[in-house]
Amino acid sequence: MSATSKLLVTSTAIHDVLVIEPRVFGDERGWFTESFNAQDFAVATGLNVEFVQDNHSFSRQWTLRGLHYQLEQTQGKLVRVVAGSVFDVAVDIRKDSPTYGRWAGVELSAQNHKQMWVPPGLAHGFLVLSEPAEFLYKTTDYYHPQSEACLAWNDPTVGIEWSLPQGILPNMNAKDSAGLSWDAAPKF
Numbered sequence: 001m002s003a004t005s006k007l008l009v010t011s012t013a014i015h016d017v018l019v020i021e022p023r024v025f026g027d028e029r030g031w032f033t034e035s036f037n038a039q040d041f042a043v044a045t046g047l048n049v050e051f052v053q054d055n056h057s058f059s060r061q062w063t064l065r066g067l068h069y070q071l072e073q074t075q076g077k078l079v080r081v082v083a084g085s086v087f088d089v090a091v092d093i094r095k096d097s098p099t100y101g102r103w104a105g106v107e108l109s110a111q112n113h114k115q116m117w118v119p120p121g122l123a124h125g126f127l128v129l130s131e132p133a134e135f136l137y138k139t140t141d142y143y144h145p146q147s148e149a150c151l152a153w154n155d156p157t158v159g160i161e162w163s164l165p166q167g168i169l170p171n172m173n174a175k176d177s178a179g180l181s182w183d184a185a186p187k188f
Contacts, residue, residue, distance in 0.1 A: 006044070007040055014097075015099060017104045019115070022115070053138070054138050056136050058133075061128050061131040063171045066123065066126060066151075067089065067151040069122065069123045070148050071149055073143075073144040074120035075120060075140055076117070076140035077124060079118065079136070080113075081134065082110055085110070085128075087105055087162065088108050089104070090104050091122060092122055094121040095187050123149075123150075152181055153179055157182035157183070
């Protein structure tokens with residue numbers, strides 16, 4: 001990050017899934033960061049997006065949420081953690097993408113201030129590493145439950161390397177536990 005840059009942007013295994021690190025200013029009193037600025041986001045990422053909804057979730061350790069996506073009103077997501085830490089994952093389900101079938105994951109935490117941009121057309125989920133975690137995300141379209149789909153978190157074709165300790169199974173709701181296999185899941 002240069003002295004004039006406000007964001008450090010890094011690509012992942014999926015070229016348009018981005019890790020975004022804002023500048024954090026700290027002293028003996030604590031710290032300050034600008035968590036989102038539309039102009040800086042556009043300059044740093046080359047994306048001009050409009051966010052229409054903010055979501056906030058609280059989860060206990062080893063909770064796994066996802067891998068969710070919507071077939072209609074597809075959502076781009078800018079995600080971050082404000083308490084605790086999670087392992088955040090995106091899976092490319094866009095058939096015409098050069099990274100189709102790949103996944104990218106990064107640890108997001110209140111300490112590292114990292115954010116992840118997940119473009120529309122990807123399945124998204126996270127595993128809570130800390131006890132507990134609070135997860136915030138902005139979306140580019142509204143929640144559309146009629147077209148929501150869920151890819152199985154442990155599908156062997158995708159092969160996500162979750163940060164689960166040996167012998168620990170994730171805490172999941174019924175919908176996420178019934179996620180579809182890679183072969184059965186609808187794609188874009």
